[in-house]
Amino acid sequence: MKFEFATAQRILFGEGTLAEIGAISRGFGERALVVTGANPQRAERLLALLAAAELQPSLYSVAHEPTVEDAIAGVAAAKRAGAEVIVAFGGGSVIDAGKAIAALATNPGDVFDYLEVIGRAQPLTQPSLPVIAIPTTAGTGSEVTRNAVLASPAHRVKVSVRSPSMLPRVALVDPELTYSLPAAVTAATGMDALTQLIEPFVSSRANPLTDAICREGLQHAARSLQRAVRQGSDVAARRDMAFASLCGGLALANAGLGAVHGFAGPFGGMYGAPHGAVCAALLPEVVAANVKALRQRAPGSVALTRYAELAHLLTGSAEATVDDAIAWLRALVAGLEIPPLSHYGFSRTDAPALVDKARAASSMKANPIVLTDEELTALVLAAC
Numbered sequence: 001m002k003f004e005f006a007t008a009q010r011i012l013f014g015e016g017t018l019a020e021i022g023a024i025s026r027g028f029g030e031r032a033l034v035v036t037g038a039n040p041q042r043a044e045r046l047l048a049l050l051a052a053a054e055l056q057p058s059l060y061s062v063a064h065e066p067t068v069e070d071a072i073a074g075v076a077a078a079k080r081a082g083a084e085v086i087v088a089f090g091g092g093s094v095i096d097a098g099k100a101i102a103a104l105a106t107n108p109g110d111v112f113d114y115l116e117v118i119g120r121a122q123p124l125t126q127p128s129l130p131v132i133a134i135p136t137t138a139g140t141g142s143e144v145t146r147n148a149v150l151a152s153p154a155h156r157v158k159v160s161v162r163s164p165s166m167l168p169r170v171a172l173v174d175p176e177l178t179y180s181l182p183a184a185v186t187a188a189t190g191m192d193a194l195t196q197l198i199e200p201f202v203s204s205r206a207n208p209l210t211d212a213i214c215r216e217g218l219q220h221a222a223r224s225l226q227r228a229v230r231q232g233s234d235v236a237a238r239r240d241m242a243f244a245s246l247c248g249g250l251a252l253a254n255a256g257l258g259a260v261h262g263f264a265g266p267f268g269g270m271y272g273a274p275h276g277a278v279c280a281a282l283l284p285e286v287v288a289a290n291v292k293a294l295r296q297r298a299p300g301s302v303a304l305t306r307y308a309e310l311a312h313l314l315t316g317s318a319e320a321t322v323d324d325a326i327a328w329l330r331a332l333v334a335g336l337e338i339p340p341l342s343h344y345g346f347s348r349t350d351a352p353a354l355v356d357k358a359r360a361a362s363s364m365k366a367n368p369i370v371l372t373d374e375e376l377t378a379l380v381l382a383a384c
Contacts, residue, residue: 001208005207007144007250008133008168011173012171013173013243013246014173014175016176018045018049018174020172021046021049022049022050025132028169030055030084031055031058031085032055032056032084032087033077033085034058034059035074035088035101036061036090037062042090043089046089060077062094062097065093066097066151067153068115071097074101075101078102079105085132086129087132087134088168091140092135095133095140096142096147097148098133100148101129102166103124103148107124111150116160116362118157124165128163133170133172134172135171138175138186138189138193138245139276140193140196141248141252143168143172145167147163147166153269157265157269157270159269160362167253173246175239176238179232179233179235187337189245189276190228190276191338192275192279193241194248195261195279196251196261197214197218197247198218200248200251200252201214203256205254205366206306207255210251210254213250213251214247217244218314220241220244222313222315223316225244257363258364258368259379260279261363262358262361262367263278263286263376267346269357271346273344277338284326284330287307288379301369303369307325310322310325341380341384
């Protein structure tokens with residue numbers, strides 16, 4: 001048994017923990033760049049708490065999933081502000097933007113020196129600025145991961161900057177910040193969280209520590225995702241999903257992902273589609289394709305045992321089979337009214353280009369079995 005586990009230096013979880021940001025932030029300097037989403041007014045309480053702690057906050061807003069250009073502009077904003085710490089307050093896109101800004105602000109050269117796939121993927125030579133990550137959605141787990149996903153519209157793809165130094169110094173997870181999320185956002189982000197628990201659980205890089213985290217997170221997500229969508233005021237369901245999201249981030253950062261995310265990054269770059277909804281549309285079909293391929297080419301694989309256990313965790317039935325798990329996932333996607341991939345403009349003729357990009361994605365490397373181009377094409381067409 002040999003593995004590594006890395007995460008944020010400090011994790012705070014629970015209702016009301018945002019109130020602790022003043023004491024937390026004092027140890028990082030006097031000037032902060034606060035990265036927010038499209039509506040900076042949501043950060044008013046955060047800004048007041050920082051000001052009360054005698055920090056000088058400057059704002060930088062990211063209105064959409066961050067692009068390479070957003071990161072470059074954010075670095076300029078951080079340098080103008082003399083920022084000593086980045087406080088990222090928002091969904092996964094905002095936290096990714098904050099982590100990218102923190103990394104690029106301290107490392108020389110061009111952003112393409114560090115980007116995977118479309119860049120030179122060089123390692124960061126200098127530690128990032130410290131990041132305090134405060135998620136306001138329950139989906140990506142970006143508050144405890146070591147990469148930042150950026151879109152490159154010119155290349156029609158989403159790729160990562162990645163380094164252990166990009167792990168946030170503090171992950172502050174306050175479920176109260178998710179109470180006002182609309183149902184559609186809750187569904188899409190929640191499906192992302194579920195995917196990020198399933199893929200590490202069956203990953204070729206899974207280890208006993210991530211297994212334990214996935215098992216716990218899967219039980220929380222399975223019992224509460226639909227409740228959080230349909231009854232947004234359900235405090236227990238919101239807490240469960242915030243915890244499931246955190247578990248997903250912890251697991252994926254240490255065990256990798258799989259074909260769902262292998263497709264989701266390129267698809268989002270090609271069509272501008274929301275990440276969580278794309279993951280949701282793909283998830284049942286990837287599970288079905290992986291199980292079929294494993295049964296045909298690797299019937300003794302431990303991944304099939306994992307998928308059998310997944311069926312028990314999702315359905316709550318000790319008698320459930322892998323096929324029951326696939327049916328459960330398809331029913332969940334239908335019940336949450338997740339649109340198919342064709343909703344975003346994808347057509348059958350686009351499949352070869354998407355498969356080529358997906359195969360090059362870093363997430364594909366941890367899939368429990370190498371899928372053929374024919375299998376990848378079939379599953380993505382099934383998600384249409």
